[in-house]
Amino acid sequence: MTNEELILERLDRIEAQLAPITQTASGIKELRDDVIPLSGQAFRLLTRELEDVESGFQLEDLMALLKRSLRSVKHIIFALEQMENMVDFVTTIEPLLKSSVPKVINYLDDLEQRGVLRILTSMLDVRAKIAAAYSPEDIDQIGDGAVVALGLAKKLSDPKAAEFLEKIATLPSKVDLSGAKPVGPFGMLSALSSKEAREGLGVLMQLTKAMGELKNGGNGSSRESEPIA
Template sequence: MASENQALDGMVDADSDTEVLAQAIERNADELAELLELMVTAQDLAADLTPELRETVRENREPIRELRIAFEREETLRLFQKVGDEADTLVELLDVLAVSQRVADELVPGVLDAVRENRDVVERLRFALEREETIVLVERLGENMETFVELVDLLDATTDLAEELVPGVLDATRENRHAIEDLRMAAAGFADGYADHDVDMYELGHNAANVVALTETLGDPQVTEALEATLGAFADDDPKPVGLFGLLGALFDADVRRALGRLVAAARALGRVGRE
């Protein structure tokens, strides 16, 4: 009796499940119909493609085998493992590539227009880059890259120094504008004089050296003292008149004889210059 009750309960539960299933099918009848159509279409497509796929597999059996061996290699497995570990980075990289692709798509038309407008310039640039001298220059640049980097660093330091000095130089130029203008006029006058006369630059330099040597001699303390003493005597407002006997008497003065000796030495040297 108990078993019959259990059987009846099971039949009741089955009928309820069947009714629920029927209601679900009725509610989704349209979707089920579309799904069945898709399954039939996929089955027909599979039936059409299967022979061709089999033929393709037969024709490419060796490449497929090599591909399978390549995928089974340890290096490939490690590569897939690394790709899986860096999936987030790979996704970010793909996003960056997508953005770069969009940017490139936007820039390409403008670049093409610029190339068309500057075709002659681009052509000349290409010829210049293809010249042997340019290739040699690039090779030497590569061989001396360390020196070139040091030179660039030096230029950077020089640029910074120039930027610091330029304001001060400008201020000094403004403050000495008149002096600089006079110096420029003097240089212009020298240039005009040089153009009007046949000047030997070697002789000019030699004479300038002689003038420097003469200036050094005139700056000697003894020469300075002698000039000061002589000029002091000429600057006397009321010198004492000297006659013949006074001149003869002055010859007994040691200072006078020393001065006469210097005058005679100067006269002798001056006459020697004429002979030489």
């Protein structure tokens, strides 16, 4: 092989080795040609946007923010840890919420269907009307009266009291006022010959004894009163 052939062979090898470099350089040139217009446009856009904050931003502020961030690294870490705890908590209760929220919605819908929510709304309206019609002092007095009324209702819940009131309630239907006539002393004596009249008089005496306890506050330990002269 002659020297010329050796030189040509070496040149071919060098050309083969330089081919990738040439392709890379060509790609870089194409990338530069594509990026330069975009970078110029981005730079102009960034400059225009920064003009809006130029009056409120200084480089010293950025340095102060950087220093403050470095001094507050522990606080930032603590905040991130708490955020992780919140995320874990939400992740934990998410299945519960998925199962409980529909139940709550169904329950509220059932209350709405039965009119319970409308009743609650009406009660709030009633409370607003009461507040507009009465002063706080009046409402306090009404509350005291309600407490007394509840005490009376508790006493009336006694079986004996309920039975007595039930019997009293049936009396008007058994009384014939159209047949009532004036009665004198002898008429009263004649009426006492009836068993019903004597039983009624006995009931009246029991009621009279019971009403005597009202004088001493209903404690059942009344002293014997002196006869009226």
